[in-house]
Each structure stands twice: as C-alpha cells, then as structure tokens.
Amino acid sequence: MTGPTLDAEKTYTPLPDRATQRRQKRAAALAEAASLGWKVWLVKIVCLGIIDAMALYAIVVLMSRDSWVVAAIIALGAFAINYVYLKPGLLPAKYLTPGLVFLFVFQIFVVLYCTYIAFTNYGSGHMLTKDDAVNALLIQNQQRVEDSAAYPLTILEQGGQLFFLITTEDGHAEVGSVDRPLEPAPDAEFSGGKAVGLDGYTALDYSQLVARQQEIAALAVPVSDDPNDGTLQTRDGSTAYHFVSTLVWDPAADTMTNTQTGVVYADNGNGSFESADGQQLYPGWQAWVGLDNFVRAFSTESIRGPFIAVLVWTFAFAILSVATTFALGLFLAIVFNDPRMRSRKYYRVIMILPYAFPAFLSALVWQGMFNQDFGFINQTILGGASIPWLQDPWLAKISILIVNLWLGYPYMFLVTTGAIQSIPEDIQEAGRADGASVWQVFRYIKFPLLLVSVAPLLISSFAFNFNNFNLIYMLTGGGPRFADASINVGATDILISMVYKVAFVGAEHDYGLASAFSIIIFVLVAVISYLSFRQTKVLEELN
Numbered sequence: 442m443t444g445p446t447l448d449a450e451k452t453y454t455p456l457p458d459r460a461t462q463r464r465q466k467r468a469a470a471l472a473e474a475a476s477l478g479w480k481v482w483l484v485k486i487v488c489l490g491i492i493d494a495m496a497l498y499a500i501v502v503l504m505s506r507d508s509w510v511v512a513a514i515i516a517l518g519a520f521a522i523n524y525v526y527l528k529p530g531l532l533p534a535k536y537l538t539p540g541l542v543f544l545f546v547f548q549i550f551v552v553l554y555c556t557y558i559a560f561t562n563y564g565s566g567h568m569l570t571k572d573d574a575v576n577a578l579l580i581q582n583q584q585r586v587e588d589s590a591a592y593p594l595t596i597l598e599q600g601g602q603l604f605f606l607i608t609t610e611d612g613h614a615e616v617g618s619v620d621r622p623l624e625p626a627p628d629a630e631f632s633g634g635k636a637v638g639l640d641g642y643t644a645l646d647y648s649q650l651v652a653r654q655q656e657i658a659a660l661a662v663p664v665s666d667d668p669n670d671g672t673l674q675t676r677d678g679s680t681a682y683h684f685v686s687t688l689v690w691d692p693a694a695d696t697m698t699n700t701q702t703g704v705v706y707a708d709n710g711n712g713s714f715e716s717a718d719g720q721q722l723y724p725g726w727q728a729w730v731g732l733d734n735f736v737r738a739f740s741t742e743s744i745r746g747p748f749i750a751v752l753v754w755t756f757a758f759a760i761l762s763v764a765t766t767f768a769l770g771l772f773l774a775i776v777f778n779d780p781r782m783r784s785r786k787y788y789r790v791i792m793i794l795p796y797a798f799p800a801f802l803s804a805l806v807w808q809g810m811f812n813q814d815f816g817f818i819n820q821t822i823l824g825g826a827s828i829p830w831l832q833d834p835w836l837a838k839i840s841i842l843i844v845n846l847w848l849g850y851p852y853m854f855l856v857t858t859g860a861i862q863s864i865p866e867d868i869q870e871a872g873r874a875d876g877a878s879v880w881q882v883f884r885y886i887k888f889p890l891l892l893v894s895v896a897p898l899l900i901s902s903f904a905f906n907f908n909n910f911n912l913i914y915m916l917t918g919g920g921p922r923f924a925d926a927s928i929n930v931g932a933t934d935i936l937i938s939m940v941y942k943v944a945f946v947g948a949e950h951d952y953g954l955a956s957a958f959s960i961i962i963f964v965l966v967a968v969i970s971y972l973s974f975r976q977t978k979v980l981e982e983l984n
Contacts, residue, residue: 485526493519518542552963559734559956565949567712567725574726578697578714579668579686580661586671589683593635596650596657596678597642603653605662605673606644607681608636616642622663623673650678688722697722734957743927748939748958750923754838755935759906762845763899769846770853771891775883778861789858796851804915807844811916834932837917841933845912849902860894861887896977903973904966908937928954936962 496519503512522542525534569577590610597604597616604618606629614629614636630638638644650657661672661684671685689698697706697714706714706721712728713721739745773792777785795803810817811830819826830840864887872882913919919934919942928951929942936958944955 489523489526492522518545555956555959558952559960560729560731561727561953562712562725562730562733563727563953563956564951566723567727569724569726571726574724575690575697576668577724578722579688579690580672582688583661583672583674583684583686585674586683586685592673592681594675594679594681595635595637596645597639598645599642603657603660604642605660605675605681606636606639606642607673608634614639617662617673619660619662622665645678654678730953734953735961737954738957738961741927743925744954747923747926747928747930750932751930751934751936751939754933755907758838758841758845758909758935759903761842762849762906762909763903765842765846766849766853766902767857767895767899769850770855771857773850773854774857774861778858789854792854793851795847796855800848801911801915803848804844804912807840807847808916811840831917832921834921837921837933841912841916844916845906845909848912849906852902856895856898857891860891863894864890897974900970900973900977904970907935907966907969908962909935910937910941913938914941936965 496515499515500512503509503515522538525531525538592607592609594608595606597606602618604616604621605623606614606616606626607623608614608631612634614626614631615623616626616629616639617623626636626639628640629636645653657678658674658676661674662681663672664670664683669686669689671683673681674684675681687699687701689700690696691698695708698704699706704716704720706716709715709721710728711725711730711733713723713725715721737744738748776782777788777792782788808831809815813819813827813829813832816830818830819828828836830836868886868890869882872886877885913933913935917931917933919931919938921933922929922931928939929947930939934942940955940958940962943958944950944952
C-alpha cells in the first residue's frame with residue numbers, strides 16, 4: 442500500500458525573476474504586434490504621420506503668432522496620441538482617443554473659446570492685434586509727401602505675392618512688399634538705368650499690370666521697419682512715390698499724434714486710441730475687457746430692454762411649443778391607438794408626413810402661405826383678407842407657434858404612441874375592474890406611466906425649442922424689429938437668433954457681446970435641464 446507523499450518530496454518550479462518576466466512581456470507584445478500584420482502597422486504609421494505633420498504645421502504657425510499656450514496644448518495632444526498608438530497594450534485608450542479628440546475639438550474647445558471671446562471686445566473695429574492696428578491707422582492716414590522723388594518701379598511676383606522693385610536716386614535697387622520693408626537688391630538686373638528684374642521673381646508685363654491695376658494701386662510697401670517713415674505707393678505700376686501718415690506713432694508713450702491738428706490719442710485700455718475729448722481712432726485692436734459685455738447686456742437700456750423681451754419670449758415659445766405639440770401628439774396617439782379605429786396604419790403615415798420634410802423648407806412654405814397680400818391663408822381660407830401675419834408682433838408670434846405645432850406634433854405623436862403601447866393592459870383592466878372611468882384610468886394610470894418614459898424627451902424638446910434657430914430665422918427673420926434697440930433684434934427673436942444677428946448680421950459685428958449672450962443661454966439651459974431631470978426622478982417611483 443502506498444503511503445502519503447511528503448511535502449519534502451514535491452517538486453517545485455522556481456518562479457522567473459523580474460528580468461525574465463519583462464523579456465516575456467516584451468516578447469508577447471512583439472508577437473501580438475506581429476500578428477496584426479504589416480498592413481495594419483503601415484496604416485497606423487501613415488495616419489500618425491499625417492497627424493504629426495498637421496500638428497507640427499499648427500505649432501509653427503501658432504508660435505509665429507506668439508500663441509505659445511495653444512501651441513503647447515497641441516504638442517502635448519500629438520505626443521499623447523503617438524504614445525497611445527505606438528505603445529503596446531493600452532487597448533481601451535486606443536478606442537477612446539478618437540472620441541476624446543473630437544469631444545475636445547467640437548465641444549470643449551468651442552465652449553472655452555466662446556467663453557474667452559465673451560471677456561474681450563472682439564468685433565467690428567477690434568479684430569486686429571495692436572501692432573496691426575497701429576500699421577492700419579498709419580496707412581489709412583497717409584498723404585503723398587510734397588515734392589517727393591519719383592522712383593522708377595518694376596512690379597514683381599513671387600508665390601502669388603506682389604513686390605516693388607525700385608531704383609533709388611543713387612542708382613541702386615531695393616525690393617520690398619506689404620509685409621516686408623524695402624531692402625537692398627544687389628543682384629537686380631538693370632536696363633537703361635532702371636532695375637527690371639531679380640532672380641527668383643517674375644516681372645509683370647503691361648497686360649498683367651492692367652489686369653491687376655486695382656490690386657497694385659492698393660499696395661503700400663514700408664520704407665523701413667519704423668512705420669513712421671511711411672510707405673511707397675503707385676498708381677500706374679511704373680513709378681512709386683513716398684507717402685507719410687499724418688499720424689505719428691510714439692511706442693514709448695503709447696500714443697498717436699495728429700501732426701496737422703496736434704491732437705494726441707492715447708491707449709484707453711479698451712482696445713482703442715482715444716483723445717482727451719473722447720474721440721477714438723478706428724480700427725482698434727482686440728483687448729481683454731472683463732465683464733463689460735455682461736454689464737452692457739444688463740445695464741445699457743437700449744440692450745437690456747430688448748434682451749429681457751427676447752428672454753421672456755424665448756421661455757414662452759419653448760414652453761408653449763412643448764405643451765401644444767405634446768397635447769396634439771398625445772391626443773392623436775390616443776385616437777389612433779383605439780382598436781375601433783379602422784385603417785389606423787394609413788392615418789399614422791399621414792400624421793407623420795410633416796416630420797419627413799426638412800424643417801427649413803416647411804418654414805419657407807409657411808412664410809409664403811402667411812404672406813399678407815398673396816398668401817394662401819389670407820386669399821383662400823380667409824376670403825381675400827389682408828392680415829399682417831408676419832408684420833404684427835403678436836400675430837407673428839402666433840404664426841410661429843402654429844408652424845412649430847405643424848412641425849413638432851409628429852414627433853410627439855410617435856413618442857407617445859410607443860409609450861402608450863408599452864403600458865401593460867392588465868393595469869388598465871385592474872383600474873376598470875375597480876370602477877374607474879375612462880378619464881380616471883387615463884389620469885391616474887396611463888398619464889403618470891406615460892410621463893415616466895416621455896418626461897426626459899419633453900425636457901430635450903424644451904432645450905431644442907429654446908434654441909430653435911431655423912424656424913425663427915426662416916419664417917420671420919426675428920422681425921418685426923424693435924425700433925428703440927441699439928442691437929439688431931426683433932419681436933420674434935429668441936436668444937439664439939439674437940446672438941446670430943448681433944454677431945453676423947448688419948454692419949456692426951459684436952462677437953464679444955454675442956459670446957456673452959451665448960454663455961447666458963448655456964447657463965440657462967443647463968440649469969433648467971438639471972432641475973427638470975431631478976424632478977423626473979420622482980416619476981421613477983411609479984415603476
């Protein structure tokens with residue numbers, strides 16, 4: 442009989458040391474990489490090469506514009522992408538990285554940039570850097586120097602950019618462009634004492650000069666690095682003259698002085714040069730203004746009044762749109778869910794037809810139907826009446842609600858139909874067995890259970906209508922406009938359409954104020970959505 446085996450007689454396999462474990466992991470990683478195939482690796486390297494090339498180009502451009510922070514962020518992002526996809530393992534990160542990149546580019550970056558713009562004066566007259574604004578002011582106020590020398594001129598082209606090749610009074614050649622001051626050109630070719638060509642450049646002939654006359658006449662080539670020295674300009678493309686600005690820039694004192702009037706313009710701290718009597722020079726430059734845009738929105742009467750009116754109408758429009766579309770959609774869902782209704786599937790198809798057409802096209806069709814003089818509603822339905830549906834403030838608002846009801850009820854019809862059909866029949870039968878009427882079954886059983894699944898969709902519908910730009914812009918354009926408003930805003934504008942018009946419509950584009958309004962919209966929608974979703978948790982107890 443065999444006895445028990447003693448522990449001492451067992452054979453133990455020694456564990457590998459750490460160096461061996463690292464070699465094994467490295468070998469396993471190499472084997473895994475090799476199993477993917479060389480084609481996958483080739484695609485990976487090519488894609489990373491394209492990403493790195495784009496990142497490098499962006500970094501170089503940003504560094505040339507002194508945007509070091511953004512350049513550093515892009516560099517870190519490119520390094521992280523290369524690390525994730527070149528290091529073996531990290532499989533979850535490989536799948537998450539594309540989504541995170543798009544999230545940052547299209548969501549986080551947009552919000553952060555909009556927030557930054559909201560604290561600046563960025564807009565018409567304040568889109569340049571300070572150096573560019575100084576140069577623009579000097580060029581705009583230039584006049585030809587009396588009895589200035591006439592410099593023989595040849596127009597050159599290189600890489601699509603035009604250059605001046607002039608012959609100085611002492612017979613030497615100099616070349617320069619709009620963004621490159623004049624510098625000696627010792628290798629220039631001369632003909633009859635005039636510089637006519639330069640290696641690496643193409644001289645324009647007569648026909649080319651005529652074809653590009655306006656572009657050439659708009660050129661102003663700096664004489665030196667000092668903007669106060671003026672520029673050379675031409676009218677005929679063959680002779681250049683010296684122009685000097687009536688403004689003198691003093692970088693030490695940070696002032697502009699008008700040499701004709703003696704008025705001194707100093708930096709007012711808000712992106713403009715301003716005189717002692719309040720006169721400003723334009724263009725200005727982009728500058729940090731802090732909370733000024735938000736203060737303007739709530740303190741300036743010509744902005745605050747229209748803004749409050751638009752804010753109230755935005756809430757009314759969003760609430761009424763959700764309420765009316767939900768009520769009509771629920772009513773139709775109940776009607777067409779009744780088994781006694783014949784041909785229900787055909788009626789359902791007809792009911793959702795408005796949902797199949799693009800909303801902006803439907804809005805344009807309704808705009809024609811609401812036309813005061815030739816519209817179908819006035820001429821056919823109302824027998825030739827002349828009702829200003831889109832010109833009167835209150836009628837225009839009613840028109841918008843009618844059109845939005847037409848566009849929105851099919852969605853609510855589909856949603857509520859599915860929600861009603863998902864309610865168990867035995868619960869309703871139990872209510873009827875207890876003696877509940879049809880209305881009581883609907884009120885105390887169907888409707889609460891319906892809200893469990895529909896409430897989040899109602900909240901999202903509210904948020905959508907809160908920013909329903911297409912309907913407002915296509916149907917009324919936000920009009921009729923407020924006559925006493927200093928910004929381009931009308932009676933039917935909602936916040937998002939007002940932001941668009943402040944930023945992009947009209948002669949004045951105030952991106953800073955528009956961004957401030959955008960931040961206000963973001964906060965309002967976020968707070969309302971948060972509170973609404975918290976309230977919907979009460980409905981979960983019904984399950």
